[in-house]
Amino acid sequence: MLDITDLSVSYKGIEAVRGATLSVPGGGITCLIGRNGAGKSSLVNALAGLVKPSGGRIVLDGKDLSRAGAATRSRAGIALVPESRRVYGSLSALENIWLGARGNKREAEERLASIIELFPAIERFQDRGGNQLSGGEQQMVAIARALMCDPKVLVLDEPSLGLAPIVVKAVLGGIEQLALRGQAILLIEQNGRAALRISQHAYAMARGEIHSLDHQSPEFNERELQALYL
Ligand code: ATP
Secondary structure, rough: OOOEEEEEEOOEEEEEEOOOOOEOOOOOOEEEEEOOOOOHHHHHHHHOOOOOOOOOEEEEEOOOOOOOOOHHHHOOOEEOOOOOOOOOOOOHHHHHHHOOOOOOHHHHHHHHHHHHOOOOOOHHOOEEEEHHOOHHHHHHHHHHHHOOOOOEEEEEEEEOOOHHHHHHHHHHHHHHHHHHHEEEEEEEEEEHHHHHHHOOOEEEOOOOOOOOOOOOOOOOHHHHHHHHHH
């Protein structure tokens, strides 16, 4: 469904992403794990059209989006939940979520109901202002807003960052349920173990390079992974 081929990103001569190749199939979770500074955010920002890559191709469902702007990529079905979450403080949680809605109102209401099934806590805080939400609540709002546009691929940049372990569980649990419903997800995480546990496909990134991981094989060496990437 989504194919990133030989993608590179440079900032004034510093190569943050070097020839990265990664595929996200039509349903389930593909994770990309790696330490702080490995180049993960640069890769997802290039995928969403927020930074210009120095080379490579991005193809979604056979459509070449390599030269498309951020709005075209979003319309084509790539939805990014950025690390910063970008929840508006002056709007309520629910108003923030509705910002993502597209098209027919009845369909959007149905989508909202199905999103609330994934993150039931939203009902409890939906009328609270964005600036009154905890980190975990903001993360749920940011994911819900991205889902309101019915994306083909949901890209999550470090959704568990800064959250308490019990909240991480609720957020990752919702993401897992979403994948079981057939949503294609690209999950970027420093929290590698938790991400690997819920992912069907996995990649690791270090110093701008991506390697695919055979994390479900019995020979998979988690210690080695830890030493190299986490
Ligand atoms: P984090 O977990 O902190 O988001 P990351 O794996 O997402 O880390 P990136 O943020 O993509 O890594 O950073 C990769 C490299 O590119 C780092 O060395 C970083 O300092 C550098 N970098 C990132 N953004 C810029 C920028 N706008 N200008 C210059 N260098 C940058």
